Amino acid sequence: MSGTVNDESGEPMPGVNIIAEGSRKILTTDADGQFNVLALPGDFLRFTFVGYFERFLRVTEPLTDVRVVMNTALEELDEVLVLGYSETRRSDLTGAVSPVKSENLNKNVSSNVTNMLIGQVAGLQVWPGGWAPGSGGQVQIRGGGGVGSASSPLWVVDGFPMSGNPLNNLNPEDIETIEILKDASATAIYGASAGNGVVLVTTKRGEFKSLKVNYSLKLTSQKLGPVPEMLDPEEYMLESNAIGKELWLIENKIGVYGPNTEADILAKGIDPFKPKYSELYIRNFQGGTDWLDEMIRLGIVEEHNLSVSGGGKRTRVMGSLSYYKQAGVIIKSGYERWLGRLNFDHHFSDSWQAEFRMSAKYSEKPGIKITDEVFQGSGTVNGALLFSPLLPIYDENGEFSVMPERPHQPNPVSLFEIQNDATGINFNNFGRVTWSPIEGLKTKVSFGLNSTTSETRYLLPTTTYLGKVQNGMARWTESKVNNISFDFSSTYTGETTSGDEYGIMAGYAFQKVRWENIKAFKNNLGKNEVSWWMLEKGTIDGQEFEIGAWERTLASLFTRFNYTFRERYLLTMTMRFDGSSKFSESNRFALFPSMALAWKVGDEDFLKNWKALSSLKLRLGVGQVGDEGISGSYKTLYYEDDAYVIGEERQVGSVVFQSGNPDLRWEVSTEVNFGMDFSFFDNRVNGSLDVYTKWVDGLLAYAEPQSWEERGLKPYNIGSTVSRGFELAINTVNINKGGFRWNSSFNIFGYEDYWRKMDEQIAKKNYQSDSDPLYPHFYYESDGLVMPGEELPHMPSAVPGDVKLKDINADGKLDHHDMINGGNSQPDFQLGFGNEFYWKNFDLKVYTYGKFGFVRTNNVALTFTTRVDKLYSVGANRSVDIKDRWNSENQTSEMPSGMLSRYGYGDYFDENISFLRIRNITLGYTLPEGKIKGIRNLRLYLDLSNPDFVTNYKGLDPEFDGNGQYPSQRSYTLGLNLSL
Helix, strand or coil, X not given: CEEEEECCCXXXXXXXXXXXXXXXXXXXXXXXXXXXXXXXXXXXXXXXXCCECCEEEECCCCCCCEEEECCECCCCCCCEEEECCEEEEHHHCCCCEEEEEHHHCCCCCCCCHHHHCCCCCCCEEEECCCCCCCCCCEEEECCCCCCHHHHXXXXXXXXXXXXXXXXXXXXXXXXXXXXXXXXXXXXXXXXXXXXXXXXXXXXXXXXXXXXXEEEEEEEEEEEECCCCXXXXXXXXXXXXXXXXXXXXXXXXXXXXXXXXXXXXXXXXXXXXXXXXXXXXXXHHCCCCCCHHHHHECCEEEEEEXXXXXXXXXXXXXXXXXXXXXXXXXXXXXXXXXXXXXXXXXXXXXXXXXXXXXXXXXXXXXXXXXXXXXXXXXXXXXXXXXXXXXXXXCECCXXXXXXXXCECCCCCHHHHHHCEEEEEEEXXXXXXXXXXXXXXXEEEEEEEXXXXXXXXXXXXXXXXXXXXXXXXXXXXXXXXXXXXXEEEEEEEEEEECCCCCXXXXXXXXXXXXXXXXXXXXXXXXXXXXXXXXXXXXXXXXXXXXXXXEXXXXXXXXEEEXXXXXXXXXXXXXXXXXXXXXXXXXXXXXXXXXXXXXXXXXXXXXXXHCCCCCEEEEEEEXXXXXXXXXXXXXXXXXXXXXXXXXXXXXXXXXXXXXXXXXXXXXXXXXEEEEEEEEEEEECCCCXXXXXXXXXXXXXXXXXXXCCCCCCCCCEEEEECEEEEEEEEEEEEXXXXXXXXXXXXXXXXXXXXXXXXXXXXXCCXXXXXXXXXXXXXCEEEECCEEEECCCCCCCXXXXXXXXXXXXXXXXXXXXXXXXXXXXXXXXXXXXXXEEEEEEEEECCEEEEEXXXXXXXXXXXXXXXXXXXXXXHHHHHCCCCCEHHHHHCCECCEXXXXXXXXXXXXXXXXXXXXXXXXXXXXXXXXXXXXXXXXXXXXXXXXXXXXXXXXXXXXXXXXXXXXXCCCCCCCCCEEEEEEEEEEXX
C-alpha cells in the first residue's frame, strides 16, 4: 500500500505514524507526506498525528495511489451530545454550549477539577479556592445575577443532577468531556437550579472489542511564593522605639501634633520619653526567631492513576483507581485522596441497554488553622508574621514562649500541637436502562444515589495558650448529605415525507436531598494524651451537643420539541413544570418555557461560493428558568437554648433560628441570547460569539427581619437584577507545515450585574440605590494625608499622618451620606489564551489567563502597615514597609502614619487592578507508537505551574492576596503517561 497523507488544505504531512493493526508494523510518512507499507488483506492501517483525529483504512487489495486526509481535532461538528435527557449533534445545537475536552484540562495545576477550568471557557468565571492542599474553587456562569448560593450552576454527572460541586470527587483522568450550558434555551430542560447555568460532566467508558491499560504518574515539588517581608529583630526594636516616641509626641501634642515643645512638657513635670530598647541592648542582641521559616518546607505532591478499559461484543467496561498525596508548603498541612470508578455498559439486545456508574472517594486532610484571625484563634500564617521576632520558640522552662504584653496571642509553633483533621467519604451509584421498542423511539429510566460523609476532629491541648485556659478542649463534627434522584423520559425522532427531522421528548424527574449534622464539644479534658474521641473525660459544665437536619424534595414534568427544516433551519421548544418543597403550597409549582432558533446560513446558496467560509450558524434563544437557590425553606425553624434562668434553675427553651416566610416564591431568570458559530479556511479557524441579557426576578437570599418580626434571618425575594454580557471564543491552527504545528485557543468575555429593584422590605443604607452594581465597592474617598496645622471640621480628632477623607456633601460631618461607590469587585472583562506547539514528537503548551478592571483591597498592606502602635504597645510585628511611613521626621511620605485612627483609611488601600497570569508551561515528548513492543503510547513531560504574572497591583498577588491566606506556590512537575 502506498500513497500520500495530506491535511484539509491539501498540504502533505510528514511524520504521520502508520500502524498496521494486524502485524503491528509501524512507519512514518516522509518529508513529502508519502508512505509505502506492507500489509495483509483484512488489516487496518491506523494513521495518527498529534492534534488530528485518527484515520483508519481497511486493506482489501493492493493500492498505489492512496490519498488520506487528516482532519484537525479542533471540534467535531457531528459529535453526538447527551443534553437534557436526549441526544443531539453538535452542529444542530440551538443554545449557547461550550465544550471542554479532557485533553485540554490543565491537570497539573490542582487536585480539584474546578481549578483546571480557569481560563478555558468564555463566560465561565472560576474563583480558585486558594493554595491550601485539597482546596476547591467556586464557579459562576455568565456573572452572578444572584447572590450567595443562588449564583452557583447546576452540576450534572453522566446525566444525574448533584446537590453540590462534584468535581473534587472526580479523577481528572476519568473525564471525557465537560459541557458548559450557558443560556436559558440550553438550560431550561434541567429546570430548577439551572437558572445560573449547567455544567455537564461525562466520564469515560470502555470500547467494544478492545482492551486498553493506561497509567499516569506525576511528581511535583512546590516552592513558597511571595510573602510579606517582616521586620527583623534589629529593625523591630528600632521601629518600636520610634513609634513609642511618636505616640509620646501625639499624646503630649508636641511639634507637628500641637502647640507644645518638649521643653514645655518637661517643665510641667511630665517624664521624658524612654525607649523600650536601649542602644546597648539592640547592639548586643542575639537570637530571635524567623517564625515563618519555622512554618514552611518544600511541598511534595505525588499522583498515580491507573485505568483499564475494554469490552466484548455487547459489553464495555472502564475501571480506574487514583491516589493523590500532597505535603503542603506549611508544615503539617496536606491532603491525601483515593478515588475509584467502575463504568459498565451492556447491550442485552438491539432494543435493551443498561449502564451503571459507580465511584467512591476517601480523603484525609490533616489540618492547621490558616485563617485571618488573631489572638486565640490565630491562623498559622498570620500568627507567624505578627509574632515578636525577639522571642525563642521555647522559654527557659521548656514551654512555648509567649509575648509578655499579649499572652493571648499563641506561639506560632504551638499551633502545630492542635489537631484539626478532616476526612471525607463519597459514593456515587447511578444506573440507567434504555428501551428502544421501535425505530426512533427511546425510553429511559434512570436512578441514582449520591452520598457524602464528612468528619472534622479538633483538639486544643493544654500546651497551647487557649488550650491551657480551657484545660484542654475537643470538638467533633460529622455531616451527611444523601441525594436520591430518579427520572423517566421518552424520546421519539423521525423524518417527514419531505426529509425534515423532528424530535419529541417528555419526561418526569424526582430528586430528594437530606442533610444531617452532629456536633459534640467539651473542655476541661485535662491531660494532653486525651484526644478528640475521648469526650467523656471532660466535665459536664463544659460540654455541648448539637444535632440538625433538613430535607428538600423536587419534582418536575418536562417536554421538548425539535424540528429541522431543510437541514438549515432549526427550532427547539422546551417546557418544564417544577415543584419544590422549599416553597409553601401556594407558591410551590411554576412553569418555565423556552424557545431557540438557529439558521445554518453557511449552507445557503448565496454563500456557497465563499471559499474561505467553512460553516456559519446564527442562534437566537429566549427562555425562563426557575431557581430555588437558598439553603433552607419558607418555614420557621427553631433550636434549643438553655440560657433562660427561672428561679434558680436554667431552663431549656426554643429560639427562632430562621423566621418563616410563606410568601417566598421561585426566583425566575429570563434570558435573551444571540449567538453565532463560525469556521473558516477548512476549519482552521473556528469559534463562537454570544451577546446576552438576563433579568432575574424574585432574587432569593436571607436578610434581617423587620423590627416587629421574630428574630433570626428570614428568607426573602429581595429584588430584581439584570446582567448583560458578551463572549467570544476562537480556536485556530496558525501553522501546519513541515512537521510543525501551532494551535491557539483564545476566549474573552465581560459582563455587568446591576440591581433593577430592591424589595421595599429590605433596609437599604443611605448610600445604596436600586441601580447599584450587584457587587459594589462602597467607601469613603481618601484625599491624601492630614498635614500639620490642617483643620478638618468633619474629622476633628484627626492628627497629622492620618488618611484624610472627603466630606462629599460638605455638611461638616463624616457619615453614610459621604460614602461613594468607587468601582466593582467584578472584572470588566476576562480572557484565557492557550498556545500549543508540536514538532515531530515534541510538544510545548503555554496557558495564560487574565482579569482586567476590578477593585480590590490590598489586604497585606492594610494588615501589616497599619496599627503600628501595636508594635510598641503589645509587640505585634509589622512589615518593613512601615519604615517609610509618615512621621514627624518624615513628613514628605505619602504613606499613612499607621497610628490608630477613629476614621479608618477609606479607599486608601483599594486599587483598581488588572493582571495576566501564566498558568502553565508544559514541555513533553511522545515516543512514536510501535517503538517499544506492547506500548501504544508513552509520553514524558515537564510542567511549570504559576511561574509568573504581570499586574499593576501593589500587593503580593492580585488573585490570592488575602489576610493570612495559605501562601501561593510555584510548582515543578515531572509526569509520565503510559498506554498499553
